[in-house]
Amino acid sequence: MSKTTLGRLVLVVVVLGVAGGLVLFYLSGPNRLSxxxxxxxxxxxxxxxxxxxxxxxxxxxxxxxxxxxxxxxxxxxxxxxxxxxxxxxxxxxxxxxxxxxxxxxxxxxxxxxxxxxxxxxxxxxxxxxxxxxxxxxxxxxxxxxxxxxxxxxxxxxxxxxxxxxxxxxxxxxxxxxxxxLDPEPVIALGPDADDKTRAGRYLVEGPGHCGECHTPRAFTGGSKTNEWLAGAAAAEGDGIVPNITAGEGGLSWSAGDIAYYLESGFTPDFDTVGGAMVAVQKNMARLPAEDREAIAAYLKAVPPRPNGYPARD
Amino acid sequence: MKRLFVAGALLAVTASLSFAGAVEDRQAVMKSMGKALGPLAAIAKGENAFDAGVVEQNLTALNEAAQKLDVAALFPEGSTTGETEALPAIWENMADFQERADKLKADVAEVASAVPADQAGVQAALGKIGQNCGGCHENYRMKKN
CATH class of the missing domain: 1.10.760 (Cytochrome Bc1 Complex; Chain D, domain 2)
Incomplete structure (x- = not known):
């Protein structure tokens, strides 16, 4: 390789590196609201x-x-x-x-x-x-x-x-x-979905941010939306956050059971809310009953998935 | 030396056996509380009509179970092995844990001594009792599966 070729190669690498850096810089910038x-x-x-x-x-x-x-x-x-x-x-x-x-x-x-x-x-x-x-x-x-x-x-x-x-x-x-970061809903609801279920989707996927703990994360820390609400290893400690879809290992509760749990903290088999969910349930208890019913309706409509965390022996 | 080792091993075995007993006993207490809560909640939810007899019977059972919650006997230090969801935080904050157990007993006893007369009363009673459940389970229990 001649000196000029090597020089050109170095130049190309530098230019590509700078261009790549600029692209990354551009892509990583703050994307504010208009x-x-x-x-x-x-x-x-x-x-x-x-x-x-x-x-x-x-x-x-x-x-x-x-x-x-x-x-x-x-x-x-x-x-x-x-x-x-x-x-x-x-x-x-x-x-x-x-x-x-x-x-x-x-x-x-x-x-x-x-x-x-x-x-x-x-x-x-x-x-x-x-x-x-x-x-x-x-x-x-x-x-x-x-x-x-x-x-x-x-x-x-x-x-x-x-x-x-x-x-x-x-x-x-x-x-x-x-x-x-995607403002679109995670779960597509059919045209026959009622207003209550849609309201529940908004509450769960948006402000309620239920998926942040109940959906497993990729190694990047992003939610695996194809395992939406399937339960996950807890972010802290070595516990788990339950699967709240109707899949295997998940919730078999009725909509009424879910709404009552969010209101009172009691599960249908009279265990009670625990861990980080205690604070969440207390917040949910302050909402109007229609919001808890909406959340329940949505959870019944979410596609069932098997547990999003590994089984323990 | 050998004798000491055997004694130590025996001690360890007895200790874990007695822990197993404590774990089973405390879970039994929790389960009997849950069992008594079931019919009460069915009334609170409106699934079943208010029935003074059912309410009184289950509040009595709930109170009996709650009063068995003897922290020293049921939560011996180190009883975190095996099939238990009890967190070590219990023994790191024993004063708080004990206080919460005492408050649960007092609240249940109070509710059981003045049996609610209607559905709203049952709802209020369960609200008062339920705060105690969540209050303890928030920091002292970890779901494992």
């Missing part, structure tokens, strides 16, 4: 937003760990989520101007919820379940924004995440979002 979408956000209604707040389970992660009673409305953050990627710490999302999100516009809030993008343009980690919230209606986001502004301002920032390389590179999440 200005039109932000401008079209309606004025939120705090009373309606409270219903969204319980459906979306914000307090389960963002209240101080162990908070009970009215303290669950103080969204100071601090809860640790120990995952294979590292330890995520829920941030302060109270209405505090400095340490919370009190200084955010409705557009900032909508970009966080629907696109996982912070006001400064950086990506949030999907421990914040925006892959589900991305399916929410902008009007619900506006209502939730209005409600959260009525909650107490709590000073004090939560500690940062403790992650290992390469998960420390937030920019890479832009690529992850290209794979996993």
């Amino acid at each position: 200005q039109e979408t932000v401008a079209a956000l309606p004025e939120g209604d705090a009373a309606r937003g409270e219903r969204v707040f319980w459906a979306a389970g914000c307090t389960s992660c963002h209240a101080r760990p162990g908070a009970e009673g009215d303290a669950i409305l103080e969204l100071a953050g601090g809860l640790e989520l120990k995952t294979p990627f590292g330890t995520f710490v829920a941030p302060n999302i109270s209405s505090d101007q400095q340490d919370g999100i009190g200084g955010w516009s409705a557009g900032d809030f909508a970009n966080a919820m629907l696109r996982g993008v912070a006001p400064d343009g950086s990506h949030y980690y999907p421990a914040f379940p925006y892959a589900s919230y991305a399916r929410m209606r902008p009007a619900d986001i506006a209502d939730l924004y209005a409600f959260m502004r009525t909650l107490p301002a709590v000073p004090g920032a939560a500690p940062g995440h403790v992650l290992g390389f390469p998960f420390t590179i937030r920019r890479g999440l832009g690529l992850w979002k290209r794979l996993y």
Whole structure:
């Protein structure tokens, strides 16, 4: 190989490398909502937003760990989520101007919820379940924004995440979002599906973010939508999160059983809710009965799958 | 030395045997509470009509089962082996665990002493009792399958 050929080859490699880098840089950038979408956000209604707040389970992660009673409305953050990627710490999302999100516009809030993008343009980690919230209606986001502004301002920032390389590179999440951020419904419902089932799909797949724990994840951390709600190894510890489809090992409960469980915490065989689901069930109990019935109707309509986690002996 | 080893082994065997007993006993207590809850919930849900006799009978059974929840006897330290979903967190937070068990007993006893007179009363009673179930199972039990 002559010197000039080698030189050309090096040049080509460098140019390709730079071009590839630029493409990756472009692809990994923040994909914010359009200005039109932000401008079209309606004025939120705090009373309606409270219903969204319980459906979306914000307090389960963002209240101080162990908070009970009215303290669950103080969204100071601090809860640790120990995952294979590292330890995520829920941030302060109270209405505090400095340490919370009190200084955010409705557009900032909508970009966080629907696109996982912070006001400064950086990506949030999907421990914040925006892959589900991305399916929410902008009007619900506006209502939730209005409600959260009525909650107490709590000073004090939560500690940062403790992650290992390469998960420390937030920019890479832009690529992850290209794979996993999709506002479309996961489960296609036929034209004969009733309004209740559709409402349940919205609640489960969107604000309720049930799939975040009940659907197994690929090694990338993305939900395996072909095993939707089939149950999964728990993100923390070595327990499992149950299969809530009607497949083998899954739920054999009636719609009434499911709705009653979400209301009371009692299973049909009089075991009770446990683990992380306790906080979820408490939130669900605050919803109107029609929402729990809708969730139940949707779960009965989800395609049955065998357990999404390995069997134990 | 050999004798010591045998003694140690025997001790270990007895210990695990007694744990097996504790695990079985506590599961039996939980199951009998569940059994008593069934007919109560059927009334709360409206599946069955309110029946004062059924309510009283099952609240009595529930209370009897709940009062058997002797933490020291049923949850000896280290009884996390075998077929149990009890988490080590129980023994790391024994004071809290004990407090929660005491509160469950007190709440069930209170409900059983003033038997509800209608469906709404049963719903309220189950709400009060159910908080205790979830409160403990949230941190101290892990689903394994």
